[in-house]
Amino acid sequence: MLIGRKEAGYRPLNDRIYDYGEVEQTLDDKDRIDQAARCMDCGVPFCHWGCPVGSKIPEWQDMVYKGDWKGAYEILNSTNSFPEFTGRVCPAPCEKSCVLAIHNEAVTIRENEASTVEHAYNLGFVQPRVPEVRTGKKVAVVGSGPAGLSAADILNQAGHEVTVFEKNNAIGGLLRFGIPDFKLSKTVIDRRLEIFVDEGIIFKPNVNVGVDITREQLLEEFDAVVLANGAEQPRDLPVEGRELEGVHFAMDFLSQSNKRIAGEIIPDELSILAKDKRVLVIGGGDTGSDCVGTSVRQKAKSILQIEILPKPSTERAPGNPWPYWPNTLRTSSSHLEGCERRWSLSTQRLIGENGKVKQAVLVGVDWTQDEAGRWIMTEKVGSLEIIDVDLVLLSMGFTQPVHNGLLDTLGIDYDARGNVKVNAKKQTSIDKVFACGDVESGASLVVRAIEAGKIAARNVDDFLSGE
Ligand SMILES: Cc1cc2nc3c(=O)[nH]c(=O)nc-3n(C[C@H](O)[C@H](O)[C@H](O)COP(=O)(O)OP(=O)(O)OC[C@H]3O[C@@H](n4cnc5c(N)ncnc54)[C@H](O)[C@@H]3O)c2cc1C
Ligand code: SF4
Numbered sequence: 001m002l003i004g005r006k007e008a009g010y011r012p013l014n015d016r017i018y019d020y021g022e023v024e025q026t027l028d029d030k031d032r033i034d035q036a037a038r039c040m041d042c043g044v045p046f047c048h049w050g051c052p053v054g055s056k057i058p059e060w061q062d063m064v065y066k067g068d069w070k071g072a073y074e075i076l077n078s079t080n081s082f083p084e085f086t087g088r089v090c091p092a093p094c095e096k097s098c099v100l101a102i103h104n105e106a107v108t109i110r111e112n113e114a115s116t117v118e119h120a121y122n123l124g125f126v127q128p129r130v131p132e133v134r135t136g137k138k139v140a141v142v143g144s145g146p147a148g149l150s151a152a153d154i155l156n157q158a159g160h161e162v163t164v165f166e167k168n169n170a171i172g173g174l175l176r177f178g179i180p181d182f183k184l185s186k187t188v189i190d191r192r193l194e195i196f197v198d199e200g201i202i203f204k205p206n207v208n209v210g211v212d213i214t215r216e217q218l219l220e221e222f223d224a225v226v227l228a229n230g231a232e233q234p235r236d237l238p239v240e241g242r243e244l245e246g247v248h249f250a251m252d253f254l255s256q257s258n259k260r261i262a263g264e265i266i267p268d269e270l271s272i273l274a275k276d277k278r279v280l281v282i283g284g285g286d287t288g289s290d291c292v293g294t295s296v297r298q299k300a301k302s303i304l305q306i307e308i309l310p311k312p313s314t315e316r317a318p319g320n321p322w323p324y325w326p327n328t329l330r331t332s333s334s335h336l337e338g339c340e341r342r343w344s345l346s347t348q349r350l351i352g353e354n355g356k357v358k359q360a361v362l363v364g365v366d367w368t369q370d371e372a373g374r375w376i377m378t379e380k381v382g383s384l385e386i387i388d389v390d391l392v393l394l395s396m397g398f399t400q401p402v403h404n405g406l407l408d409t410l411g412i413d414y415d416a417r418g419n420v421k422v423n424a425k426k427q428t429s430i431d432k433v434f435a436c437g438d439v440e441s442g443a444s445l446v447v448r449a450i451e452a453g454k455i456a457a458r459n460v461d462d463f464l465s466g467e
Contacts, residue, residue, distance in 0.1 A: 003034050003035070003037060003038055004105070005035070005038065005104075005105035005106065005107070005108060006027065006031055006034070006035060006108070007108060007111065008024060008025040008026050008027045008111055009024075009025055010023045010024060010025065010333045010336070011023055011024075011025055013336065013337060016182065016333075016337075017296050017297060017337050017338075018297075019182075019297075020180070020181040020182050020261050020297060021181070021182065021185070022088070022181075022182060022183065022184070022185050023182050023183070023333045024088070024111075024114075024333075026111075026114075026115060026118070027111070027115070029067075032064065032111075032112065032115050033064060033065055033067060035107065035108045035111070035112060036061045036062075036064035036065040036107070036112050037065045038100065038107050038108075039057070039058055039061035039062070039065070039107045040058075040099060040100065041058045041061075041062065042058065042099045045057060045058045045099075046097040046098065046099055046323040047094040047095070047097055047098045047099075047107070047109060048094075049097060049323070050093040050094045050095075050096060050097030050098075050323060050325075051093065051094040051447070052093070052445070052447045052448045052450075052451045053079045053080045053086075053447055053450055053451045053454070054079050054451075055076065055079050055080060055094065055113075056075050056078070056079065057094060057107075057109055059075050060072040060073075060075040060076050060112075060116065061107065061109075061112065063075065064112055064115075064116060069116060069119035069120060069123060069125070070120065070123070070125045072116045072119075072120075073116055073117060073119070073120035073125055073126070074125075076113060076116055076117065077117075077120075079454075080447075080450060081149065081150050081153040081154070081450060081453075081454075082146060082149070082150070082192065082446075082450060083113050083114075083116065083117040084114070084117045084118070084121075084188050084191075084192065085146060085175060085184065085188070085189075085446055085450075086110070086113060086446060086447050086450070087110060087111070087113035087114030087115075087116075087117055087118075088114055088183060088184050088188070089179055089183055089184050089446055090110055090113075090445070090446060090447045091445065092109060092110040093325050093447075094109045094110070095107065095108075095109050095110065096322070096323065096324070096325055096326055097322065097323030097324070101322060101323075102322050121191065126195065127195070128195050128198035128199045129157065129199060130198070130199055130200060131156065131157055131158070131159045131199070131200065133159050134159050134160075134161065135158070135159040135160050135464065135465065136161075137160045137161065137223045137224070137464045137465075138160070138161045138163070138221065138222045138223050139155050139160045139161070139162050139163070139222060139223065139224045139225070139226065139460060139464075140163050140165060140209075140218060140221070140222040140224075140225045140226070141155075141162060141163070141164045141165070141225075141226045141228055142165050142209045142218075142225065142226065142227050142228060142229050142406070143164075143165075143166065143173060143227070143228035143229035143230055143437070143439070144164050144165075144166040144168075144171040144172055144173050144203070144205075144228075145172065145173020145174055145175060145228060145230055145437060145438070145449060146173065146174075146175060146437065146446045146449040146450050146453065147173075147228040147230075147436045147437025147438070147439075147449035147450070147452050147453040147456075148164055148173065148226065148228030148229075148436075148437070148453065149164070149171075149172075149173075149192075149196070149453070150436075150449065150450040150451075150452075150453025150454055150457070151226045151228060151436055151453035151454070151456045151457040151460070152164050152196070152201050152226075152453075152457075153196065153201070153453075153457075154453070154454060154457035154458070154461075155226075155457045155460060155461060156196070156199055156200055156201050157199075158457070158461045158465075160223075160460075160461070160464060161200070161202070162200075162201050162202065163201075163202040163203075163204060163222075164201060164202070164203050164204065165204050165207045165209050165213070166203070166204065166205045166206075166207065167206070167207065167208040167209070168205060168206075169205055169206050170205055170262070171189070171193055171203050171205055172186070172189045172193075173228075173230060174230065174446075175189055175446065176189060176258065177251075177254075177255040177258050177259070178251060178254055178255065178258075178287075178290075179290070180254065180257065180258065180290050180293060180294055181258060181261050182293055182297070182333075183290070183293075186258070186261075186262060208405075208406075209229075209406050210405045210406030210407075210409050210410075211405065211406075214409075215409050215410055219432070219433075222432075223432065223464055224432045224433075224434065224460045224463060224464055225432060225433045225434070226434050226435070226436060226453075226456050226457070226460060227406075227407075227412075227420060227428070227433060227434070227435040227436075227439055227440075228435070228436050228437045228439060228449075228453065228456075229401060229402075229406065229407075229439050230401065230437065230438045230439055231398045231399075231400055231401045231419070231438035231439060231441075231442055231443045232251075232398065232401060232402050233398055233399045233400050233401065233402050233403075234249045234250070234251060234394065234396075234397075234398055234399070235394075235396040235397050235398060235399050236249075236394065237282060237347060237394050237396065239347055239348060239349045239350060240349040240350065241349050241350025241351055241352055241357065242350065244350055244352040244355060244356060244357040245352075245355050245356045245357065246356050246357035246389075246390060246391050246392060247350060247357050247392040247394070248272050248391075248392070248393060248394065249393075249394050249395075250281075250283070250287050250288065250290070250291050250393045250394060250395035251287075252272060253272045253274075253291060253294065253393050254287070254290055254291065254294060256270075256271065256272055257294045257298070272391070273298055274294070274295035274298040274299070274300040274303075274391055275298050275299050275300065276299065276300070276301050277300055277301055277390035277391040278300070278301050278302045278304075278387075278388055278389050278390050278391070279291075279295045279300045279301075279302065279303045279304070279389070279390070279391045279392075279393065280304050280306070280360055280387070280389040280391070280392045280393070281295075281303065281304070281305040281306070281339075281393045281395060282306055282347055282392065282393065282394050282395065282396060283305075283306075283307065283394065283395035283396040283397065284305060284306070284307025284308075284309065284341070284343065285307075285395065285397065286332070287395040287397070288305050288307075288393075288395040289305070289332040289334045289335060290334065290395075291305075291393045291395055292305055292332075292334040292335060292337070292339045293332070293333065293334030293337060295339075295391075295393075296334065296337045296338055296339070300391075301390075302340075303338065303339035303340070304339065304340045304341075304342065304387070305335075305339055305340070305341050305342075306341075306342050306343075306345040306347070306362065307341075307342070307343045307344075307345070308344070308345065308346050308365065308377070309343065309344070309367070310343055310344050310367055311329065311343035311344070312327060312328050312329040312330075313328060313329065314328055314329050315328065316328060344364055344365050344366070344367070345362050345363070345364060345365070346362065346363050346364075346365050346377070346379070347360055347361070347362055348361040348362065348363050348384070349361045350389075350392060351386070356390075357389060357390065357391070357392055358388065358389070358390075359386050359387065359388055359389060360386070360387050360389045360392065361384065361385075361386050362384070362385050362386075362387060363379050363380065363383055363384050363385075364379070364380035364383030365377050365378065365379055365380060366378050366379075366380055397443055398438070398442070398443040399418065400414075400417060400418035400419055400442065401418070401419060401420060401438070401439045403418070407420065410430060410433065411430070412428050412429055412430055412433070413428065413429035417442060419439065419440050419441065419442050420435040420439050420440045421440075422434070422435050422436075422440045425455070425459035425462075426440065426452065426455050426456040426459055427459065427463075432463065434456045434459060434460050434463075435456070436449070436452035436453045436455065436456035437449035437452045437453065440452070
């Protein structure tokens with residue numbers, strides 16, 4: 001009742017935009033313990049319900065409050081293999097359903113999580129736990145994002161021999177090649193991977209399953225397979241001028257940036273850079289926001305982010321009450337670094353000169369609901385405008401996993417949205433093949449991928465051990 005919410009905040013703007021270091025700061029221990037003390041230990045902790053991995057939040061807040069970092073980490077880690085990832089990049093649905101948030105400001109759960117796991121590493125509590133008994137069963141995990149790594153961790157701890165295959169040259173999925181370094185430093189991934197290697201997990205990067213390993217090899221050499229290969233099919237913009245030079249999918253731009261920071265040389269003819277360019281980011285979501293922050297650091301001349309949907313309100317709508325996720329306006333650290341944001345704008349076409357994009361034709365749109373409650377979009381008369389652009393980044397989400405290649409070769413069933421079809425046990429239509437994460441849910445969140453990996457691992461273990 002006496003202590004207000006205190007966030008660590010971001011590094012000063014004129015410091016952080018000149019490097020790719022993490023933007024978020026940390027509180028000192030006294031302040032952090034005070035923040036944990038704000039948790040009321042509610043009889044019915046809605047935060048625990050709001051958290052996709054079911055984190056036992058009041059329990060570890062109490063440990064933090066008592067300065068017991070080891071106890072706090074153990075409770076945190078008992079439901080989440082990677083609090084160091086979620087502590088940095090989770091949108092924290094737990095805080096939106098914190099009981100304090102009804103009339104006051106929520107407990108800083110996500111920041112407390114990051115702080116707890118950093119204390120645990122610094123104090124030496126995160127050590128390899130090598131399984132004492134091995135079952136002799138072999139499991140292949142395809143894809144090394146948070147879903148695959150979460151499943152691999154639990155299956156390895158259960159004593160199975162786990163091999164993680166990754167088509168990219170480094171492990172981590174979108175943690176490594178999607179999320180920018182200024183949100184999640186890649187040393188945080190490497191630190192966890194070193195422990196996993198000591199614990200016996202086998203990592204095989206540069207292996208495209210379905211190409212370098214055939215369907216038959218996969219199914220014959222392994223007792224079970226976990227597909228965690230993500231939802232990599234980006235939503236395209238089928239307008240005139242889409243083929244022009246300078247129009248790219250956001251992921252091509254972002255993954256290049258992360259690779260460059262990791263020391264990879266990108267050949268000039270393939271480089272996508274925002275330096276001195278007028279950048280148009282199409283899509284108002286998180287990936288778009290990451291394009292903004294990356295463009296700022298690459299010294300773009302100007303950045304405009306547009307969204308086809310209307311501008312969300314800053315307050316919860318009556319039909320969107322606590323403790324549900326609020327569909328309200330979100331402003332990221334990248335947005336604060338210098339960009340214009342506009343809503344209710346549709347891209348009609350792109351205009352080029354000598355094959356390069358030069359202008360974008362935008363039109364304002366209105367959204368109304370028909371009798372059945374469906375949203376109808378209409379163009380606003382007289383709202384057409386033409387803006388100058390040099391780089392267009394398409395960040396309108398992902399439609400589904402890539403079917404061509406591994407999934408079609410396996411002959412797996414898809415659901416109505418084109419994701420891999422699974423039952424409640426995350427089992428696919430093929431015996432001994434399970435799936436978890438974006439590949440079966442559609443593009444989602446790190447925390448949901450971690451939870452899906454847990455469910456798949458538990459059921460693979462049941463399948464292999466019969467109990
Ligand atoms: C730019 C961006 C920023 C994001 N930021 C956030 C954020 O801040 N917070 C948040 O919670 N979520 C964020 N997300 C979403 C989050 O990253 C994903 O939901 C999550 O990574 C999904 O995990 P996954 O393990 O299912 O798949 P992925 O992370 O996509 O991993 C799948 C892996 O499988 C590999 N693969 C695919 N096919 C094969 C094959 N045939 N053989 C071998 N390997 C294969 C891929 O190369 C990839 O590495 C972001 C997404 C993007 C694109
Ligand atoms: S994983 Fe996300 S939702 Fe769960 S406690 Fe951490 S920040 Fe909250």
